[in-house]
Amino acid sequence: MTVFQFGAPSWMISPIVLPLTAGLLCFLFSHKTFTIALAAALANLLAVCFLTCQLLIFGPMRCHMGGWQPPLGITLRTDGPALLMLLMTAVTGLAITLYARGYFTYRIADPRQPVRHQRQQRYFWPLWMLLLAGLNGLFLSNDIFNLYITLELIGISAASLAALSGKPASQLASFRYLMVSLLGSLTYLLGIVFLYRSCGVLDLDVLRNFTAGGPGMRAALALMSVGLLLKTALFPLHFWLPPAHANALAPVSAILSALVVKGSFYLLFRFWFEVFASIITIPALNFMGVLGAVAILWGAVQAMRQQRLKLMVAYSTVSQLGYLFIAFPLARVDGGAQVWSIVIFMALAHACAKSAMFMAAGTVFLHLGHDRIKDLSGVRSSLPITVFAYGIAGVSLMGLPPSGGFIAKWLMLTSSLASSQWWWALVIMVGSLLASIYVFRVMSRFFVIPEGFAFKKPEPLSPLLEWPALALALISLFLGLAASWPLYILATGSTSLAQIFPGGLP
Amino acid sequence: MIYYILTLFDIMLVLTLLWLAWRLLGSEDIFKAVVLFISFGLLMALAWVRMRAPDVALAEAALGAGLTGPLFLSALRRMNRTRKGERRLDSDENRGDDHEPDQEQTQTT
């Protein structure tokens, strides 16, 4: 049968269908939900690895849904950037799945409110699986309206997950998150309307051929960008992010911070540098860069001022998202090929480091019962693995060698100097300095031994609570040492990059 | 001739829609706004028919007016019920309405 051949493009649907089915089954059955979810996460990782092999051998592929060709039908496609994002989602997702199991088991064992925690676990799995399916669908899809539906899928499940903890603060934040997410997707939809009106097609490959531009396409791109920026929480539109991420349950915070914002960012980046690259102007690129620079500094300053660990980590997300946008004005160097590696590296390193950090914060919280930074002393002796994971993740956020964050920042620095835009380099360095301040501020509390501290044998924590965070932190660290692999995948997939920018950007 | 009549009809419909939207978004009373929203949905169904989209018109009439309206009304009832004893102190209420004792009665009708 042709379907099961190694080179068949229909394998592409497995990262979507597997978590989707798992989500439905998790909702249907009340027992064994963790087993189903874990099986789906593992199978998803396997499928993505399989797709990577396929990509390395056969190059980029397209899969037409239902056999209908592009102008009418929906197309999925794999290429280097998409596969790296899928790999990021699969690896982080597997770690988060394991961590969530440990987290919920620990909390259900707490005799005070077992029913409530059981309910949280009961509904976490289907929501998380459907979110995973939505993310995979987003990275694979090549149809602009299909992307809208995956965005809605992600937005609704993310908002429901954010409200799961049941506290008033988290529900208020989640309501605001839902409204912002709706506003974002409606603006995006308005952009689709303008686009359909001027071009009459929805497929991204066909849209790329409309190089003439015109005011309709510009307006469409502007509207879609604003919608996606709202969902990505770039600086002036970031107001919803810290409360929503900091008040959620720890595994949910990890999902939201590491994966959900990356989805809309990836889309935005793809629009700017692939589909509509012909109508992008330099002032627009610089504008995004300026917003990114302000986000880096503002987020870092806010992170330094926070009193609670999870809020600090959430503001650090605002800051780190800024780096992704600083890459925009750097695209003028060497035909824009560099900018893809910068952004993908940054996204990979941040996803691993930030989810590790949120997991570590969650474990500290479970252990102490609070996350006030000033009362964190003595944690090192009771949770050494978690503190180690936090430290390594912090190294990656600061961008010290040999972490993945270092490679990304190094690429940024070299490109900004090569294109004689030294001011971006300055912002990057100051941002790293501020990051090291807020990371070390917490680190130093961990190592302080308070007066009269009697070391007692800590109650043993489940390994699921500590090891996934450490694994992710180590991945983010060694991403820098194995930098050639992602770059190789990226280069394989985007052979068409040279065609997109024949003579460099405008 | 028929062209002009149709255009006149379009203009009337559009103006009514805009006026309804204005009223429903600006009215003091949420209950009234919800009722206006239901009629807005029904008129919208008329507009869909005019635009030769009968599928959308059916869906709008069934979903927009038939289900969204009851959803809003039941949510409103539940909110009023929880608010009976205690009023929220933070900003989620209508701004500055802490001097309006009559608003509660109008909403519960």
Place this chain on the structure above:
Amino acid sequence: MITTLLYSLTGLILFGMGIFTLIIHSHPLRKILAVNVMSTGVFLILIATAYTPLGQGNIDPVPHAMVLTGIVVSVSVTALALILACRVQETSNLNLLGRKKQGKVPEESSK
């Protein structure tokens, strides 16, 4: 052509009115209503794009399918947002009550 334009402009104005209300009003139900008006505006433009007068060719069914999809999505999101808004109010109310009674369980727990 004039019909398409007329309805498109109406859709845009509805969208703008929705955004304004969404930002300035703080009542959750009003926000949800505003989002609904906004989405209706977008759908109106989309359907107007597909419109061709009777006897001048086929109607483009793709925007119709998109709008149907969009309507269903917006209804489900509206329902979820309404339930969330109710929960926000309930929990914060109960929270106030609980705080007033200094940790005693209120007799009517939840409804």
Place this chain on the structure above:
Amino acid sequence: MSRTRNRHKRLDGFQRLLLLLIICLITLLCTILWTIPGNTPGLADAVARLQELSGVESPVTAVLLNFRGYDTMLEVMVLLLAVIGAWSLTRAPFSEQMKNTSPVLMGVVRLLAPLMCLVASYLVWQGSHLAGGAFQGGAIFGAAGVLMLVAELPWLRVTPARLLRIGLVLGPLLFVGVALFCLFLTGDLMGYPEGAASWLILIIEAACAISIGLTLASLFAGGRPAGEAREKYNPASQTCDEEGRP
């Protein structure tokens, strides 16, 4: 009342600025819309050309369930997601009031609800050649359910939780199942085998209509199935600063 209205209508500086900004933006978008030439072809011709292969006569149904069926599959998931989200939020089961059902209302419901179900089934069947289909039919199913809930017939409450879940998942699961089945037969996800398209579409539509109706009714009811344990409210846990631990 007039006094409050006056105060309500007065806009402060930020709001005035916002209003101005939005008016400018909308005007700009209006002019852009004006300048777009109205002669872009769209996909009408492509649909008309392939209509015969789709297995249904109505172009909208052909687009929804055949040409762009993948969109619809994901969208059914969005609906289900709303129910999962709603159930994860609420603490209380479906409300249990069954007190003062007036005979008039009961009579109306007894007459209307079967009629609505009939209309809904007809709409689903009609979807293959005229206006109608799974969404419209499902919406009317949902409206019938809502009507029964308004009349305080506790049908959702007496439905076993397991059965309700099966009903909710039926449409989406069948959709995915049919899509995969077609993948094995023809090599394309949702590439219906020749001749079977109309039947498969009708099956999907019927299942989805039932699920959509149940979804909408349970969203209206705004609770969880009674089978699951009810939680006690503990304000002490809510007032502490994080996640239920003091």
